[in-house]
Amino acid sequence: THTHGTTPTWNHQPAHKTPTHKLPTYPFQHQRYWLDTPPGNGDVSAAGLTPTGHPLLSTAVELPEGKGTVFTGRLSVKDQTWLADHAVLDAVVLPASAITELALFAALREGGDRVEELAIRTPLVLPEDGSVQLRVTVAASELSLHAREADDAPWTLHATGVIGSGGETAERSVTPGPGARPIDVAGLYDRLLRTGLGHGPVFQGVRAAWRDGTDVLVEADLPEDATAADFGVHPALLDAVLQPVLLDGEGDDDGALRLPSALTGVTLLGAPGATALKARISPAGDDAVTVFLTDADGAPVAHMDAVTLKPFSPADLPRRTGTHDALFEVEWHAVSSPATAATAGVTLHQDADALRAALDTGAATSLAAVLCVQEATGEDGETEPPARTRALTHRMLALLQDWISDERTADTTLAVVTRYAVAARPDEDVADLPAAAVWGLLRAAQAEHPDRFVLVDLDGTDASAAALPAALATGEPQLAIREGRLYAPRLTRSPAADPGDRPSAFGDGTVLITGGTGTLGTLLARHLVTHHDVRKLTLTSRRGTDAPGATELAAELTGLGADVTIAACDTADRAALAALLAETTDLTAVVHTAGHLDDATLPTLTPHHLD
Incomplete structure (x- = not known):
């Protein structure tokens, strides 16, 4: 009506009130509903x-x-x-x-x-x-x-x-002789299924079979909707003619699963694309058969001198689950050095005090500032690794916070140099544990502040020290230099080991799970008992047996054959934890699942967080 000159009452309210709905308190969850397109062949000639x-x-x-x-x-x-x-x-x-x-x-x-x-x-x-x-x-x-x-x-x-190519093949009759005895194939697929071999409709092609002396004759065909024209011999059809001989004996199920493991002398004799086959299968030595194939009209299709049938067990089957080969590990790979590495704009500082002094004079505002991590002692001159680690990480934290907050260093990369803080080669071990903790702190800083920090680990040789400018020129965020060669960490797949080859990671003694009555601890305890044959467990939590579900969990694990102890122990209480460990004389493994939410980013991180 408005477009025709009438002025409506814009503020008129309808007689009924339209209901309103509160919006959710969480952000909208955006989901795609487009179908994922699988990779296609396209124009491969290009x-x-x-x-x-x-x-x-x-x-x-x-x-x-x-x-x-x-x-x-x-x-x-x-x-x-x-x-x-x-x-x-x-x-x-x-x-x-x-x-x-x-x-x-x-x-x-x-x-x-x-x-x-x-x-x-x-x-x-x-x-x-x-x-x-x-x-x-x-x-x-x-x-x-x-x-x-x-x-x-x-x-x-x-x-x-x-x-x-070549090879002589003698044609053989695929017609049952006068003395041939029919084999009951009505229950063939049920018998095969009991051995562990399952066939769907396309592979259930056997229509008839006979035993003719020591030979077996088979007739098989494909379903009408199966396409065979582009195959030499359709795999489902070739598989079908062998199915009656996969069972030992005369059709009786002995529980043994056999599958073809080797073939010799396989020759195509006729036109491809057969939709039905007739076969004569003859013994060819121990666990092997000779196979002659024709189409439904008796025209030769193929000949196999020998098909070897081998017993098949679950151990022969590669494991394939949703997480197969989904485990990765870090490996150090050699990386090439740049042809030239400029040293101009790179300044070297022996310790944090020297770096701060350089900042005050403006000398550190260069392309890169190199800080050599020195050994540290704890309070009162303590030299034990825990005290040295706390002292060094506290000092490094203060320096990193100053670095990211100082506008003078906004365009400068800080390279932190350690010595044997990482094991970059198989024959190495971490020799400087406090410096290894510095690597952990710097890796977190790199994740939060990309391109601001570089980690370099040396081996103490002159060749490695000389290669430091080349290392900084690679652009790698983390490097190890060994005898002048550069190595960088890379994620590589860690293939799943065969269960029989995997050594016991938990030993025969007691496995301690901290936070053992919580969600993660409960899942882990069941997994250790059912998959790793762990038989002695100590589960700790702040409330012990008073924790929700603790009694039921202990009963469940005991029913699975485990000896379970649930103890009230706060793992943050040093004295309580020491007493528990003193009581556990056969401790072989500790798994920490107790949670403590006290996270922070680099600008708000405190020494208390690190401790």
């Missing part, structure tokens, strides 16, 4: 790669000087959903038939038609989320299959082989 058209190996790159070819691919149970239909001990494992298909494809692309040998070194476990990168490398006649889950994860060798 990157110097050649598309292959294979469902599992999408690209190829020829190595220079005729040194071979690398085939690449990416596997995911979300993209190749049929791969999820093959499970070993509840883990999705790439079947040996798929590895055989990869090897055959690589052989054909390199001018061969036969896989002379193929050995499966390590099962390739596919993650529930994400994907696995594949690399099949062919150099001369040697073949290898590597895979990894993440872009920065280490490569794992899963299979090796030899490719070739």
